[in-house]
Amino acid sequence: MSRATVVDELLKESEDTTPFDVNLSDFLQEAGRISRSPKKDLGALIKSSKQKFLQLNNQWMTGVFINKEELRERMLLFWANHFVCRDSNVYHMQLYLNCLKENALGNFRELVKAVSKQPAMLKYLNGRQNRKNNPNENFARELMELFTLGEGKYSEQDVRESARAFTGYNHNFKGDFVWRRWQHDLGQKTFLGQKGPFNGDDIVDIILSQKACASFICSKVYAYFVNPQINEEHIRELADVFYKDYDIAGLMHYLFNRDWFYQDENKGVKIKSPVDVLAGMYRLWPYELTDETAYVKIQKLLGQSLLDPPNVAGWPGDRAWIDTNTLMIRLKLPSLIYNLRLNDDMSSGMRGIRKNPIKARYNPDYVTFHYPEFTTDSLSRLVISEKIGQQIPLNHFMGKSRPLALVRLMSLPEFQLS
Amino acid sequence: MKRRDFIKTTSLASGMLMVPSFVKAFDNIYQKAEGVKRLVIVQLSGGNDGLNTIIPYQNDLYYNARPRLAIKNNIIRIKDDLGFHPSLKALRDLYDAGEITIINNVGYPNPVRSHFKSMDIWQTAGSSHSKHQTGWIGRFLDQVAQHPYEAIEAGESLSLALKGNRISGMATEDHQMLYRISRDPFINRVAAHKQYRHLSEHNLDYLYQTMIDARSSAKYIYETTNTRASSVDYPQNSLARQLKASAQFINSHLNTKVYYHSLSGFDTHANQPGRHARLLEMYADSMAAFVRDLKKGGTFDDTLILTFSEFGRRVGQNAANGTDHGAASNVFVIGSRLNKPGFYNELAKLNDLDESGDIKYTVDFRSVYSAIIKDWFHINDSTIIPGDHTALKLFS
Numbered sequence: 001m002s003r004a005t006v007v008d009e010l011l012k013e014s015e016d017t018t019p020f021d022v023n024l025s026d027f028l029q030e031a032g033r034i035s036r037s038p039k040k041d042l043g044a045l046i047k048s049s050k051q052k053f054l055q056l057n058n059q060w061m062t063g064v065f066i067n068k069e070e071l072r073e074r075m076l077l078f079w080a081n082h083f084v085c086r087d088s089n090v091y092h093m094q095l096y097l098n099c100l101k102e103n104a105l106g107n108f109r110e111l112v113k114a115v116s117k118q119p120a121m122l123k124y125l126n127g128r129q130n131r132k133n134n135p136n137e138n139f140a141r142e143l144m145e146l147f148t149l150g151e152g153k154y155s156e157q158d159v160r161e162s163a164r165a166f167t168g169y170n171h172n173f174k175g176d177f178v179w180r181r182w183q184h185d186l187g188q189k190t191f192l193g194q195k196g197p198f199n200g201d202d203i204v205d206i207i208l209s210q211k212a213c214a215s216f217i218c219s220k221v222y223a224y225f226v227n228p229q230i231n232e233e234h235i236r237e238l239a240d241v242f243y244k245d246y247d248i249a250g251l252m253h254y255l256f257n258r259d260w261f262y263q264d265e266n267k268g269v270k271i272k273s274p275v276d277v278l279a280g281m282y283r284l285w286p287y288e289l290t291d292e293t294a295y296v297k298i299q300k301l302l303g304q305s306l307l308d309p310p311n312v313a314g315w316p317g318d319r320a321w322i323d324t325n326t327l328m329i330r331l332k333l334p335s336l337i338y339n340l341r342l343n344d345d346m347s348s349g350m351r352g353i354r355k356n357p358i359k360a361r362y363n364p365d366y367v368t369f370h371y372p373e374f375t376t377d378s379l380s381r382l383v384i385s386e387k388i389g390q391q392i393p394l395n396h397f398m399g400k401s402r403p404l405a406l407v408r409l410m411s412l413p414e415f416q417l418s
Numbered sequence: 419m420k421r422r423d424f425i426k427t428t429s430l431a432s433g434m435l436m437v438p439s440f441v442k443a444f445d446n447i448y449q450k451a452e453g454v455k456r457l458v459i460v461q462l463s464g465g466n467d468g469l470n471t472i473i474p475y476q477n478d479l480y481y482n483a484r485p486r487l488a489i490k491n492n493i494i495r496i497k498d499d500l501g502f503h504p505s506l507k508a509l510r511d512l513y514d515a516g517e518i519t520i521i522n523n524v525g526y527p528n529p530v531r532s533h534f535k536s537m538d539i540w541q542t543a544g545s546s547h548s549k550h551q552t553g554w555i556g557r558f559l560d561q562v563a564q565h566p567y568e569a570i571e572a573g574e575s576l577s578l579a580l581k582g583n584r585i586s587g588m589a590t591e592d593h594q595m596l597y598r599i600s601r602d603p604f605i606n607r608v609a610a611h612k613q614y615r616h617l618s619e620h621n622l623d624y625l626y627q628t629m630i631d632a633r634s635s636a637k638y639i640y641e642t643t644n645t646r647a648s649s650v651d652y653p654q655n656s657l658a659r660q661l662k663a664s665a666q667f668i669n670s671h672l673n674t675k676v677y678y679h680s681l682s683g684f685d686t687h688a689n690q691p692g693r694h695a696r697l698l699e700m701y702a703d704s705m706a707a708f709v710r711d712l713k714k715g716g717t718f719d720d721t722l723i724l725t726f727s728e729f730g731r732r733v734g735q736n737a738a739n740g741t742d743h744g745a746a747s748n749v750f751v752i753g754s755r756l757n758k759p760g761f762y763n764e765l766a767k768l769n770d771l772d773e774s775g776d777i778k779y780t781v782d783f784r785s786v787y788s789a790i791i792k793d794w795f796h797i798n799d800s801t802i803i804p805g806d807h808t809a810l811k812l813f814s
Contacts, residue, residue: 311534
């Protein structure tokens with residue numbers, strides 16, 4: 001198969017969207033009951049909400065693991081760390097994730113407009129408190145600084161004026177967008193050099209007419225998919241393509257067809273996120289953590305609780321994933337999940353780990369059946385990015401048992417890179 | 419030239435591969451230059467109700483705002499107008515000895531009432547609008563530290579407060595376990611193999627460098643910590659366990675400048691009285707045991723203890739016999755070299771609240787941090803604490 005065909009396949013696989021569908025009918029019923037009688041004990045609701053958040057988180061992890069719509073899942077992780085949002089209402093959070101997922105490969109213009117009207121976002125960045133007589137600039141500021149243009153591409157006056165355009169945005173209990181006419185400022189606004197009685201959508205259109213917006217998004221895509229070290233020439237090339245129509249799928253199609261995308265200098269340079277590490281292990285040797293809370297716990301230990309981002313700027317990624325603790329956990333994790341002691345060899349017989357805190361289900365024969373003809377060498381090429389894998393003196397490390405060899409490969413610092 | 423590069427080039431040039439001995443040599447010079455002062459931080463997570471901690475027991479406004487929740491009995495009367503919650507008996511001795519400064523109304527402009535955003539602000543020394551990716555302790559480490567163990571968090575993961583650009587602190591719940599993990603024979607082999615290679619700026623070398631740092635820090639803590647158990651009795655709770663471990667490190671004279679701890683559960687929206695009383699008792703009793711332990715070890719004079727929470731709580735109680743998220747609240751500073759022991763300032767007026775009904779701040783928390791960096795550690799605070807905050811006169 002040629003490269004172009006593979007890329008087309010990749011995009012085609014992700015044409016559909018499987019939405020998150022945690023069943024929230026009980027939760028909504030309970031929430032509705034409590035909203036009618038505010039003196040009721042909140043305990044049951046909080047408990048049910050916690051449970052639902054776990055399910056939502058696990059559904060997200062499963063989606064990334066199974067990877068039926070590979071590129072869409074990948075883009076969802078990307079956008080969720082771009083349009084960062086957090087909400088304590090699980091129903092609104094599921095709506096938000098579904099909004100990102102549906103638009104993940106669609107049009108960036110529609111995506112921004114949709115995000116600006118999501119209940120979770122209206123709460124997170126105080127859009128609901130943004131009223132004609134008392135504007136709140138939080139959303140307008142982050143919209144430009146983090147979501148579209150980047151710092152320094154707008155003035156404080158632009159922040160104030162655009163905040164006025166987003167006044168009156170609200171939502172109802174069901175999560176539908178509601179525009180409150182009497183709280184909206186219908187007056188003239190001067191924004192990025194243009195004048196008019198702009199509303200929020202107009203502001204998004206004006207922002208996107210700036211080439212800086214296309215460049216900003218392309219830089220983030222590049223750092224995430226290609227190399228954290230930005231190549232300005234490549235960004236210009238991508239921005240030219242993206243600026244034409246802001247079609248996300250089009251941008252990705254173009255990106256994956258560049259020769260430079262596949263060059264050595266872009267291999268083995270990205271530090272995997274915790275979720276990527278967990279998914280990477282799954283793809284090599286499928287497993288399932290048996291405790292429902294285990295995924296959330298491991299995410300927290302590794303510093304990436306998917307539904308609990310650190311702040312509106314999201315995870316900075318790259319080297320910020322790694323500190324002494326997270327690295328030691330990353331190196332220890334494969335042996336815990338597959339319950340193998342790293343220093344065992346076939347000669348001594350393999351023993352499990354005493355007091356293993358992680359309980360996982362996996363097929364112990366998977367490696368033997370799935371990689372029947374593999375040598376340590378070819379196994380290494382599968383596990384570790386080839387550019388950096390050549391330097392490992394494999395014989396020195398690997399021993400005889402194939403499952404142990406696989407787990408050892410996953411326990412090398414090299415496995416943390418892609 | 420960065421020290422890491424220096425070690426690498428020197429060791430390669432001389433054919434020496436014993437990196438740890440180099441590191442040790444540097445340590446000795448460094449220790450003499452900087453002294454051994456240390457900071458212990460206790461974070462009360464969830465938003466401690468400052469008004470029911472340090473109580474304006476003569477103030478009708480307080481009793482009117484909290485008909486059911488106000489503390490009426492057994493208040494430990496400290497001043498004409500302010501007293502301690504009955505659970506804070508153990509702090510009374512510190513107060514009488516002039517070893518605690520209570521700073522009232524500490525906060526920041528445009529207070530944020532979300533737990534995690536406000537906690538971010540406190541941990542990064544940021545403002546309502548800033549988005550720092552490093553913590554104030556992390557930036558302090560950037561200036562002074564060479565090893566992750568120079569700031570230790572008692573816990574399993576590292577808080578933003580301890581993350582720096584160049585170097586971050588480390589978290590450990592159990593330093594012996596950490597040592598065992600880092601000594602895994604397989605990881606030994608991997609690390610040994612890597613020492614023979616030149617380390618560059620590539621991310622892979624960054625990973626190896628971090629791995630080597632983790633191992634040497636785990637080894638340092640393990641080997642330097644005195645194994646003899648403390649003779650001081652600690653209460654049985656999570657904060658006491660954390661503080662006990664830190665006291666052991668401190669009394670073993672680890673070259674660690676910051677110890678970070680937290681006690682959670684202060685988010686008392688409903689049925690506050692019993693829970694809050696228990697939490698305050700845990701805090702005060704653990705703190706008293708910790709101070710005793712340090713005094714026995716002769717390390718108290720060089721230790722400063724800072725206690726904060728991400729916000730206080732609303733002045734008026736809510737319908738569920740609890741309190742909602744508030745704004746400014748009190749901060750405790752414990753040590754033996756305090757300039758103004760007792761109360762640093764008056765409690766803000768309870769008839770002049772902000773639009774949410776919360777106490778207005780009169781002391782910016784960053785001016786407390788500034789004092790710690792400048793006047794306790796004697797380090798320039800300009801890159802560590804952003805903005806222009808005049809340091810409080812906390813130390814004599």
